[in-house]
Amino acid sequence: MTHHALPLTLHVEPTSRCNLACAMCPKQAEGCRVPDEDLPLSLFRRVLPGLARARSLVLTGFGEPLLHPDLAEMIALAREAMPRDAQIGFQSNAMLLDRHVARALLQAGLTRLCVSVETVGESADARDPLHGGPFLAAVEAGLDALAQARALVPKTPAEAPPFEFGLQFVLMRSTLPELPGVIRFAARHGAAFVLASHVLPYRAEDAAESLFCPDTEEARALYDAWRERAAREGLDLSRAHGLPWKYAKTAEDLRLLELTRGLLDEAKARGMTLNLTRLASGNHAPSPETRRALAKAAALAGSLGVRLDLPPLFAAPKPSCQFIAGCAAVVTADGAVGPCLFTARDLVCHPLGKRKRVARSVFGRLEETGFLDIWNAPGFVRFREEAAAGMFADCFACNLEPCADVDGDIPFVHDCQGSIAPCCHCPWSQGGLRCLG
Numbered sequence: 001m002t003h004h005a006l007p008l009t010l011h012v013e014p015t016s017r018c019n020l021a022c023a024m025c026p027k028q029a030e031g032c033r034v035p036d037e038d039l040p041l042s043l044f045r046r047v048l049p050g051l052a053r054a055r056s057l058v059l060t061g062f063g064e065p066l067l068h069p070d071l072a073e074m075i076a077l078a079r080e081a082m083p084r085d086a087q088i089g090f091q092s093n094a095m096l097l098d099r100h101v102a103r104a105l106l107q108a109g110l111t112r113l114c115v116s117v118e119t120v121g122e123s124a125d126a127r128d129p130l131h132g133g134p135f136l137a138a139v140e141a142g143l144d145a146l147a148q149a150r151a152l153v154p155k156t157p158a159e160a161p162p163f164e165f166g167l168q169f170v171l172m173r174s175t176l177p178e179l180p181g182v183i184r185f186a187a188r189h190g191a192a193f194v195l196a197s198h199v200l201p202y203r204a205e206d207a208a209e210s211l212f213c214p215d216t217e218e219a220r221a222l223y224d225a226w227r228e229r230a231a232r233e234g235l236d237l238s239r240a241h242g243l244p245w246k247y248a249k250t251a252e253d254l255r256l257l258e259l260t261r262g263l264l265d266e267a268k269a270r271g272m273t274l275n276l277t278r279l280a281s282g283n284h285a286p287s288p289e290t291r292r293a294l295a296k297a298a299a300l301a302g303s304l305g306v307r308l309d310l311p312p313l314f315a316a317p318k319p320s321c322q323f324i325a326g327c328a329a330v331v332t333a334d335g336a337v338g339p340c341l342f343t344a345r346d347l348v349c350h351p352l353g354k355r356k357r358v359a360r361s362v363f364g365r366l367e368e369t370g371f372l373d374i375w376n377a378p379g380f381v382r383f384r385e386e387a388a389a390g391m392f393a394d395c396f397a398c399n400l401e402p403c404a405d406v407d408g409d410i411p412f413v414h415d416c417q418g419s420i421a422p423c424c425h426c427p428w429s430q431g432g433l434r435c436l437g
Helices: 041-051 071-081 099-108 133-152 176-188 204-209 217-232 251-269 276-281 288-304 371-375 378-388
Strands: 009-012 056-058 087-092 112-116 164-171 193-198 213-216 307-309 328-331 336-338 347-349 356-358
Touching (some): 071 087, 288 307
Parallel strands (some): 009 328
């Protein structure tokens, strides 16, 4: 990894307060005890030296950024500190936007706004609402106010990127039918893009909502090829699980083990890792119906002139961290500085339905230490170097998980490959989760 004296991307949480309590939000997760607080403007000023080379500032965290009384001033201060062509944006539910607020944000130098909308119909349960749904009238009022403000502030500051706004869409089994309506809603309100992300389940029941396959497409294809080979011999390859521990093996058992060894040898030769239990179940494989629905959505977006950014359905061939790749840092509302959104807070989530406790990764606090001193601290540099090099274990492909590093109930020290970066069981590293960056 090339050592950067300054970050290229900063995620700063202006506030942890929110005017909604969405069920899919990490603030509603078991064990998440995030107090409601605002990042003081004095601490935000301490971040400014770290923006000198930044290409992007994202003023979003667990809360609703529009609740911070100094949001426009933060944007203005950042605009002065950053390169003139850098992006400044945030994600919002837009319900608190009015013409005066929107105008102040645009005049301060805001270049991107991403509005969360998962449904524009009546499908959302009022007891467990999605973005949009029962709040859609308030969202539309905010977008109308934004359009009025854009007419009054037609130009962004000199050399800054032109302002654009889009929608953030969490892709789930229950929201997939809503995607075409959201795309039409985006086009109707002049949105430039729809940014879709798979869900990170913070509740156990939400794990079944995920459409993301934690296996690579290559791993799935290789397993299917060997399964068909076994089927031609009248054998069921999924039966191989557990056979190594069977005391008296039949000739069929021995042949299944032989086929499994051949599968694993080919995977090793191709540099692939396989989770045989999950591949045998086939539970996470994307269905043809899902593929067709996404293809139709992409065609609809193209016809309406909306840029649809869909996440992959399969895991990336090699786990990697988009925060490390983007040379990023995260600042939370309490002034703590860390490497990524996944480890920004203590919380519990359920990737693949397995309970995982996530411990915060904090390398310093702004009330005690300057941002650049935190960024260049040896521990933070080592963390970024190990994560960038992919030196962490690939827990999603491991046939021996879950282990203590996965469930997180024992404090993390290092993974089974010795890395101090707790990226081994991070779903962000698989490529299915997206955010404004």
